[in-house]
Amino acid sequence: MDRGEEPVLNQSLLEEPSSRNSPAEDPQAKSLPSRVWIETKKLWRVVGPAIVARLAGYSMNVITQAFAGHLGDNELAAISIVNNVILGFSFGLLLGMASALETLCGQAFGAKRYPMLGIYLQRSWIVLFIGCILLTPIYIFASPILKLIGQTDEVAELSGVVSLWVLPLHFSYAIQFPLQRFLQSQLKNFVTLWTSLVVLVFHALISWIFVYVLDFGIVGAAVTLDISWWLQCIMLLVFVTCGWCPLSWAGLSMEAFSGLWEFVKLSAASGVMICLEFWYYRILILMTGYLEDATLAVDALSVCMTINGWELMIHLAFLAGTGVRVANELGAGNGQAAKFAAKVSVAESSFISLFICVLVIALHDKIGYIFTSSTDVLQEVDHLSYLLGITILLNGVQPVLSGVAVGSGWQAWVAYINLFCYYIIGLPLGIVMGWVANLGVLGIWGGMILGGTAVQTVLLAIITSRRDWEKEARTAGQRVKQWSTPDPDTRTEEQQ
Known part of the structure; x- marks a missing residue:
C-alpha cells in the first residue's frame, strides 16, 4: 500500500487532516485559544x-x-x-x-x-x-x-x-x-x-x-x-x-x-517509578492497622482511599494521554509543541481535580454515606475529608508531571525522586506525626502528603519547567535512531 494512502497514521501530528494539501502552517501563529482547542482534542x-x-x-x-x-x-x-x-x-x-x-x-x-x-x-x-x-x-x-x-x-x-x-x-x-x-x-x-x-x-x-x-x-x-x-x-x-x-x-x-538489555533498563526504571508511587498509599493503610483504634481508622481510611482511587483513575488517564502527546511531539522533533501539550494537560487535569476537591469538601459530612451507615465511621471520614480533598488536588498535577517524564524518557530520574520523597521524607514524617505527635491516622496521612506527595510534585514541576525542550526533541530523535532499524525510505534515498 502506498504511504500516501494511509490518512490517519501518515498525517503530521501537528496538522489537521485538511492541511495535507495546503501550504505548511506554523502552529505558533495561531491564537492561544485555537491552539488550546486543537491540543485538547488531541489529548x-x-x-x-x-x-x-x-x-x-x-x-x-x-x-x-x-x-x-x-x-x-x-x-x-x-x-x-x-x-x-x-x-x-x-x-x-x-x-x-x-x-x-x-x-x-x-x-x-x-x-x-x-x-x-x-x-x-x-x-x-x-x-x-x-x-x-x-x-x-x-x-x-x-x-x-x-x-x-x-x-x-x-x-x-x-x-x-x-x-x-x-x-x-x-x-x-x-x-x-x-x-x-x-x-x-x-x-x-x-x-x-x-x-x-x-x-x-x-x-x-x-x-x-x-x-x-x-x-x-x-x-x-x-x-x-x-x-x-x-x-x-x-x-x-x-x-x-x-x-x-x-x-x-x-x-x-x-x-x-x-537490544533487550537497554529495554530492560528502561522498563525497570519505569516499573520502579510507578511501583514506588503505587505502593505509597497502600503502606498508609498497613501503618494505620497498627494504631490503637485500628478497626475504626482502617474503615474510615478505606472509604477515603476508595473515593481517591476512583477519582485517581481520571488523572492516571491524563498520565497516559500526556505521555503519548509529549512522546509523539518529541519523536516528531517538535520540542515546543511537547512543552505546550504538557501545559494544557496540567491545566485541564488540575481544573478537574479542583472541581472534585471542592465537591468533597462541600459534602465532607455526607460522602461516607456511599459506603457505610456507621456513625463512628462517618464521623472519622468527616475528619479525614479535608486531607482527602488535598490529596485529590495534588492528583491533578502529580500524575500529569509523571506522564511528561514517561513521554520524555526521564523514568530513572523520577524513580529516584519518588524514593527520596516518599520513603525517606514522607513515611518518616507520617510516623512522627502519627505516633510521636499522637495525631493518629490524621497525622500519618498528613505527614505522607506534606512530606511525600507535595514535595515530589514541587520537584517534578521544577524539573519540567527547566527542561530544554528542543534538546529533549533531539534526544528523542537520537533514541529513535539508536533503537530502530534503518527506515526503508531513508535507506533508499541514501542509496540513490
Whole structure:
C-alpha cells in the first residue's frame, strides 16, 4: 500500500487532516485559544477512552469484592488482601514496566517509524513475561508471607488459596499492559474502551453464575477475574495481529530479542517509578492497622482511599494521554509543541481535580454515606475529608508531571525522586506525626502528603519547567535512531 494512502497514521501530528494539501502552517501563529482547542482534542483522544477503560478495570475488582463480601467476612478479607496486596504489588510493577512503551512507541510513532512499534511490543512481552516468572513465588508463598506481616492464620490460609487461583490473571498483565500502550501510542485506544466495557458486563454476569448459580464460592470469584482479564487480552491480541494495525504490526520477529538489555533498563526504571508511587498509599493503610483504634481508622481510611482511587483513575488517564502527546511531539522533533501539550494537560487535569476537591469538601459530612451507615465511621471520614480533598488536588498535577517524564524518557530520574520523597521524607514524617505527635491516622496521612506527595510534585514541576525542550526533541530523535532499524525510505534515498 502506498504511504500516501494511509490518512490517519501518515498525517503530521501537528496538522489537521485538511492541511495535507495546503501550504505548511506554523502552529505558533495561531491564537492561544485555537491552539488550546486543537491540543485538547488531541489529548482527549487518548484521555477519554483511557478514563473509561481504567474505571471499568477498577470496577471489576469492586464487583469481585462485592460478591466475596456476601460469602463471609473471611472471604471478603481474603479477596481484598489478594487484590490490594498480592496482585497490587505485581500490578504496580508490571504496569510501570509496560509504560516504557509509552516512551518508545510514542516517540517512534511521532518519528513515523511505524514498524518499530511492533518490535517494541514484542520486546515488552518478553521482559514482562520474565518479570511475571520472577514474581510468581509471591503467589505461591502468599500464605506464609501474610502470616509474617501479622494476618490471622485463617485469613492468611484463605488468601494463599485465592492467590494460587489468580496466577493466570498475574500472567495476563504481561500481554495486556503492552498491548494497551501499543494501541494508545498510535491513537487506537477506542478498541480498549469498548473491550473494557464488554468485559465489565461479562464479568458481572459470570461472577453471579460462578458464585451463586454454580456455588463455587471464593474460588469461583477468583476464577472470574482470570477469565475476564484473559478475554480482554485475546480481544486486543486479535485486533492487533489480524490486520487492524497494518503499519505497526508485521508479525513476530527475531529482532525483538536484540537490544533487550537497554529495554530492560528502561522498563525497570519505569516499573520502579510507578511501583514506588503505587505502593505509597497502600503502606498508609498497613501503618494505620497498627494504631490503637485500628478497626475504626482502617474503615474510615478505606472509604477515603476508595473515593481517591476512583477519582485517581481520571488523572492516571491524563498520565497516559500526556505521555503519548509529549512522546509523539518529541519523536516528531517538535520540542515546543511537547512543552505546550504538557501545559494544557496540567491545566485541564488540575481544573478537574479542583472541581472534585471542592465537591468533597462541600459534602465532607455526607460522602461516607456511599459506603457505610456507621456513625463512628462517618464521623472519622468527616475528619479525614479535608486531607482527602488535598490529596485529590495534588492528583491533578502529580500524575500529569509523571506522564511528561514517561513521554520524555526521564523514568530513572523520577524513580529516584519518588524514593527520596516518599520513603525517606514522607513515611518518616507520617510516623512522627502519627505516633510521636499522637495525631493518629490524621497525622500519618498528613505527614505522607506534606512530606511525600507535595514535595515530589514541587520537584517534578521544577524539573519540567527547566527542561530544554528542543534538546529533549533531539534526544528523542537520537533514541529513535539508536533503537530502530534503518527506515526503508531513508535507506533508499541514501542509496540513490
